[in-house]
Structure formats: C-alpha cells, structure tokens
Amino acid sequence: MTGQKTDMNNGNHDAERNEDVDDPMQRMIGEQLKHLYNEVLTEPIPPRLVHLLEQLDQVTADKSSKGS
C-alpha cells in the first residue's frame, strides 16, 4: 500500500476515490459525510411521494387505454 494514486483504474468506482485513507482527518471527513447522508437515506419514504407515483401510473394507464 503506497498511497499513490493513478488514473488508470477507470471503471472501478471505489478504486478511484480521491480519499486519502491514511490521513485521519480525511478519513473522518469521509465517515461523517456518509453518516450524515445515511441519516436521510434510512428514513422511511414519505407516503406522499409513493402516492404521487401511483397517481402518475394511473394517469398514464388511463391515457394509453383511451388512446388505443
């Protein structure tokens, strides 16, 4: 583990993170960032957004059945 980064590992998303994991501050920043993001990520999906998609689905289905 040299800590050297090359730009040759395209295609592997994790390999090209520009995170210097050897630097404790940058490691902490990375962890906090994910923690903060995951707080929202793990919240239940608001029912109104699911309901919206159900309505859109319904409208589209109605349209296509009338259109044919």
Added chain:
Amino acid sequence: METRQQLIAQIPNLRAFAVSLCGNPERADDLVQEALMKAWANLDSFQPGTNMRAWLFTILRNVYYSEYRRKKREVEDADGQMAAMLSTHPEQDGHLDLADFKQALAQLAADQREALILVGASGFSYEEAAEICGCAVGTVKSRVNRARNRLAEILSVSTASEFGPDPYTRSIIT
C-alpha cells in the same frame, strides 16, 4: 422491475441528495416530488441500461437550480436558514462531532459541497458526477479536493476550540 418501483427505489437517495442541496427536509421533499414528475414526463429520454440514479440526480439538480434562478433571493434566505438550523440543532445521539461537521459542510461553496456529496456520499464516480453537474471531470476533481481541504481546515480549528469554554462541549469532555 416496473418503472414505478424503480423510481420508488431511488427516492431515499434523491431525498438525501436534495437535503444536501437545499438544507431543508421539507423543501427537499418538494424538490424530489417535482423531479419525479419531470422524470415521469420524460421517461422516453431515459436510456435503459444506463444509470437511472444518475439520470434522476441530474433532473433533481436541474429542478433545484432552475428554481434557484427563478427565486434567487428566496433561496438565499433559505441558505441563511440552513446555516441557522444546522447550528442550532446539535445531534442528540452523542455525535458532537457530527454537529460540528454539519456546520463546516454548510460553510462550503455550494458547488464544492455538491461535488463532495456526489462522490463522497452518493457513491458516484468522478465521471458520473461530472455528467450530473454538467462540467468537466477535472472540475469535479478539483471541487472535491478543495472541499476536502476546506473541511479539514474548518474542522481543525473547531477541534481546537473544543477545549474552550463552550458549556455543551465542556459537559462532554469533563
């Protein structure tokens, strides 16, 4: 999986990104709602097999910034509210550092914060983030670097001030 289910599966990520853009959970849900409606109306433009999450993030971002241009003043107020909200709601779960971190994040320039979130939290590659932001890959890289450096700078200072007279901090370290 049908389209509706695919879109529902992306809602948690869209919300997390929206909160990071506007800093306000309720407004974030409005943004997600508008983005979902736009996405539904433009499903034809989605190329199957490509990254649906990236496609949706692009739409959400466009919704946010077109609103931003329309009501710039109002958004600036919201940004002020965001800073206030972030600074007055320390986490209750013992993550003192997380409250500091939120404040530091709120101090970043919007384009740097966005790039850092996309790459460091949403899990996009630099290439995908560049596509979402409509800029060059090199630009995303430099924004992420500047964001990381700036955060490190802010957090180093606030870590040092932990030993100051702040009563909340004191109650934890004593």
